[in-house]
Amino acid sequence: MSLPFRILRDVPLQGRNSFGVAATAGLLAEVDDPESLPGLLARPEFGRAMVLGGGSNLLLAGDPQQPLVALTGQRVEVLGEQGPATRVRVEAGTHWHRFVLHTLELGLCGLENLALIPGTVGAAPIQNIGAYGVEVGEFVHAVRAYEPATGRWHDFSRADCAFAYRDSLFKQHPDRFVVTAVEFALPREAAPRLSYAGLAEELARAGIDRPTARDVADAVIAIRRRKLPDPAVLGNAGSFFKNPLVPAARAGALVESNPGLPCYGDGPLRKLSAAWLIEACGWKGHRDGDAGVSPGHALVLVNHGQATGAQLLALARRIAGSVQERFGVALEPEPRVVGDQW
Numbered sequence: 001m002s003l004p005f006r007i008l009r010d011v012p013l014q015g016r017n018s019f020g021v022a023a024t025a026g027l028l029a030e031v032d033d034p035e036s037l038p039g040l041l042a043r044p045e046f047g048r049a050m051v052l053g054g055g056s057n058l059l060l061a062g063d064p065q066q067p068l069v070a071l072t073g074q075r076v077e078v079l080g081e082q083g084p085a086t087r088v089r090v091e092a093g094t095h096w097h098r099f100v101l102h103t104l105e106l107g108l109c110g111l112e113n114l115a116l117i118p119g120t121v122g123a124a125p126i127q128n129i130g131a132y133g134v135e136v137g138e139f140v141h142a143v144r145a146y147e148p149a150t151g152r153w154h155d156f157s158r159a160d161c162a163f164a165y166r167d168s169l170f171k172q173h174p175d176r177f178v179v180t181a182v183e184f185a186l187p188r189e190a191a192p193r194l195s196y197a198g199l200a201e202e203l204a205r206a207g208i209d210r211p212t213a214r215d216v217a218d219a220v221i222a223i224r225r226r227k228l229p230d231p232a233v234l235g236n237a238g239s240f241f242k243n244p245l246v247p248a249a250r251a252g253a254l255v256e257s258n259p260g261l262p263c264y265g266d267g268p269l270r271k272l273s274a275a276w277l278i279e280a281c282g283w284k285g286h287r288d289g290d291a292g293v294s295p296g297h298a299l300v301l302v303n304h305g306q307a308t309g310a311q312l313l314a315l316a317r318r319i320a321g322s323v324q325e326r327f328g329v330a331l332e333p334e335p336r337v338v339g340d341q342w
Contacts, residue, residue, distance in 0.1 A: 018118055018236060023060040034178075046069070056118035058338060061337055073091035074091055081188075084189060110184075110186045125168055125179060128166055128171075137168070141157075142155055229296065240300060244272050244330065248269065278319055281322040
């Protein structure tokens with residue numbers, strides 16, 4: 001009988017973060033059975049633990065000062081039908097992209113626009129991951145989480161999760177909850193979401209005018225592979241900065257003075273393209289030693305080999321400072337910064 005968790009010491013983290021930066025965890029526990037979390041986190045040495053997922057939304061600017069917990073359970077369970085949707089429960093350690101492909105094999109829809117996003121299922125609701133006009137929160141039915149401070153288990157409904165643009169209850173309260181499983185409600189009938197720039201064109205180039213969910217996923221995968229570097233080849237965490245939200249009047253003035261600046265939405269806050277702002281400041285393809293910006297996408301910071309997390313953070317600060325100076329717009333990072341502060 002295997003142990004429900006394994007405690008490791010002085011663990012190299014270079015292979016556990018998609019930037020591929022070197023760092024060391026003094027203490028790390030790999031947890032197969034989430035029900036063992038109360039016992040593990042009750043240990044004095046794990047009192048301030050931080051959960052490490054796939055390391056794809058993380059910048060290690062230094063060695064973590066707190067112990068780490070990695071959830072490794074990957075069970076997927078189809079719970080049954082509920083109206084036009086099927087409910088599927090997934091453990092937090094499940095690889096996100098493989099799970100998306102599995103739902104398509106089951107004949108389920110909804111997550112196809114989120115294909116090829118790196119990381120684990122447990123991280124998805126925390127960041128409310130989104131791509132190509134879809135956010136994961138739209139399809140979350142419930143989130144199972146443990147609260148170490150109180151010793152309580154919670155089953156959060158989608159409304160409880162307070163999903164917003166790249167935000168959630170869990171992100172607002174870092175380290176308060178440990179997400180152990182996510183339950184999705186996925187439609188069985190496809191309703192393709194093709195409004196995002198380039199997606200319909202990709203399908204048209206393939207000669208597809210009535211796309212299935214799998215067709216949409218394949219198109220998303222093709223676009224992402226063209227535009228974004230593979231972390232296995234060139235260390236990165238995907239889009240490093242959020243698209244900034246600014247008041248409508250300010251957005252209108254910026255678009256008027258900067259023709260071509262993409263602006264989205266019609267409410268009191270408008271979303272601007274962080275990639276456009278960064279590229280306009282001349283950062284696309286920039287390189288400081290091994291810390292750089294992808295030549296293919298201005299939002300993606302990359303590690304060309306031996307960059308430290310501190311060097312990548314310094315570059316990110318310079319980029320944000322130049323955008324603030326030229327456009328008066330503040331950029332915020334998407335990845336969690338550990339070992340330093342933004």
